[in-house]
Amino acid sequence: MNRILLICLLFSGFCFAQKATVADLEIKLEPGATEELMYGFAAGDRVIFNITPNGAPVSEITVMQYPDVVKYRGQEIKKEEKNEFTVTDKSVFVFKFTNKAKGKRSCKVMLQRVAKNADTKNFNTAVKWATVQDTVYNALTKDVVAGYDTLRVQKxxxxxxxxxxxxxxxxxxxxxxxxxxxxxxxxxxxxxxxxxxxxxxxxxxxxxxxxxxxxxxxxxxxxxxxxxxxxxxxxxxxxxxxxxxxxxxxxxxxxxxxxxxxxxxxxxxxxxxxxxxxxxxxxxxxxxxxxxxxxxxxxxxxxxxxxxxxxxxxxxxxxxxxxxxxxxxxxxxxxxxxKDEKYMDTTITPRYEKKIVREPQIVTTKIPVTFDYK
CATH class of the missing domain: 2.60.120.380 (Jelly Rolls)
Structure with a gap:
């Protein structure tokens, strides 16, 4: 029984460690052009990224965990490169290909993932755009009421x-x-x-x-x-x-x-x-x-x-x-x-002073999210 259980565990681990192809394509770049690919990954995924230039080197390739965490950056890539990195949190990755040369460039891209466990084996790597709202605070110098002056005038x-x-x-x-x-x-x-x-x-x-x-x-x-x-x-x-x-x-x-x-x-x-x-x-x-x-x-x-x-x-x-x-x-x-009648008129005038205040502002933006985002 123990040998059978051990075999099952080994087989299960083997199944989880299988590579799943996310993308297998060729990127073609016009002079001065930039292309971007976006995919979502689950926490614990191991991402395998293969790049193979077709002839002339590719000026620059960058992999970022959205929005700005750089996972890989290569320049003047002349030959096949293989990179691996582990996804810490479920997130969107941006694969950016830039051609700074005067001629056309192309490369083959193979992108694979290895799920951490059975729960994320069938994770959908598609990306969609979501509209989100965030509150930002702007520091402004404003005239604020510091007190009031009372003036009595006979009229x-x-x-x-x-x-x-x-x-x-x-x-x-x-x-x-x-x-x-x-x-x-x-x-x-x-x-x-x-x-x-x-x-x-x-x-x-x-x-x-x-x-x-x-x-x-x-x-x-x-x-x-x-x-x-x-x-x-x-x-x-x-x-x-x-x-x-x-x-x-x-x-x-x-x-x-x-x-x-x-x-x-x-x-x-x-x-x-x-x-x-x-x-x-x-x-x-x-x-x-x-x-x-x-x-x-x-x-x-x-x-x-x-x-x-x-x-x-x-x-x-x-x-x-x-x-x-x-x-x-x-x-x-x-x-x-x-007849004319005299009376006292009271005027209350606010007194102002300049202060730095933080005013909230709702900012609406669109961001790339994994397909299961709600």
Whole structure:
């Protein structure tokens, strides 16, 4: 049994020590040309490298363990050479052939490997390219924050000194509108212009809302007096910047006013100058507001209707009775005054100094690896 075991071990060792051909080829080099071969080897491999020049010598042959460990270098190789070396770690070997002569050169190359054991007997010597990333650190001189300086400076800014709202009476006019049997015109118009907005360095004034009242005869005047009484008794203390029922409507403090139900009515329309002309020509016109009644009112806050000239046009369809129509307009003015105010402004400024710092940088490269690389 011992002799049989010994024979098996010897036979096994013989099998592992068998040479496997990696490359058997002829290298042809043009003048000034370089050719490279790459093969992978397993740890423990014994590499046998045979070179046979064809006639003229080969300028230089180098064998390197990638990337830069030189295993062999020969120059002006004139005759056959045989080299052996053992691979310490699994790696890629580069076989570099250089022709520095003016003429063509060629040589035969025989490359063999002897595996260390059965595990690496069938090792694949093919090489592939792999993309790898590595972190390198660059030393740079940079300005870095060493601290902060605080600076306090007195400055001046524009602030509101006072802000108030008040009612401004724009129009209070009684307009006679003739009956159809009279010799006069049965149409009339009352024109008014809203207060002009103004802006200066120290103050601004602008119309923020306005309202109109249209009332016919003594009936509407009586109800106006009742509404004024409501201002004195019911709204006192709620808002002090309006003084009339119409001002209360314009300010939004009053949502409704008392209106008469008995009396003569009038057709009315709030228009611009162009539509006022159409109204008197009995042509179709556009109105901001219109209606027919003994009394009516309306509030406006639309920014496009807070400036300019308007017309309250009136028409009487009564055959006998002329109408005395009272038209009132009140606007709410916002008055703001400004002043200069001094204050301390704090500015924090970073302070820098130069330092050498190491900054990481990801470098992507392609390297030759053995075929089993993952």
């Amino acid at each position: 001046t800014r524009r602030v509101i000194a006072s802000e108030k709202k008040y009612e401004e009476l724009v129009l209070d006019k009684s307009q006679r509108v003739n009956a159809k049997t009279s010799l006069g015109d049965t149409k009339a118009a009352v024109a008014f212009t809203l207060p002009v907005n103004s802006t200066s360095k120290d103050e601004t004034k602008k119309v923020v809302a306005w309202a109109y009242w249209v009332g016919v005869g003594e009936e509407s005047n009586e109800f106006w007096k009742q509404n004024r009484k409501l201002i004195v008794e019911g709204v006192k203390g709620v808002a002090t910047y309006f003084t009339s029922p119409l001002g209360g409507v314009a300010a939004g403090a009053l949502t409704s006013l008392a209106l008469p139900v008995n009396g003569e009515d009038v057709q009315y329309a709030l228009v611009n100058e162009f539509n006022s002309t159409l109204f008197f020509k009995d042509k179709a016109y556009k109105a901001y507001d219109d209606g027919k009644g003994i009394a009516a009112y309306k509030r406006f806050t639309d920014a496009t209707l807070l400036q300019g000239k308007f017309y309250m046009v009136l028409a009487n369809d009564n055959y006998i009775q002329p109408l005395d129509v009272n038209v009132k307009v009140s606007a709410i003015i916002e008055h703001i005054k400004y």
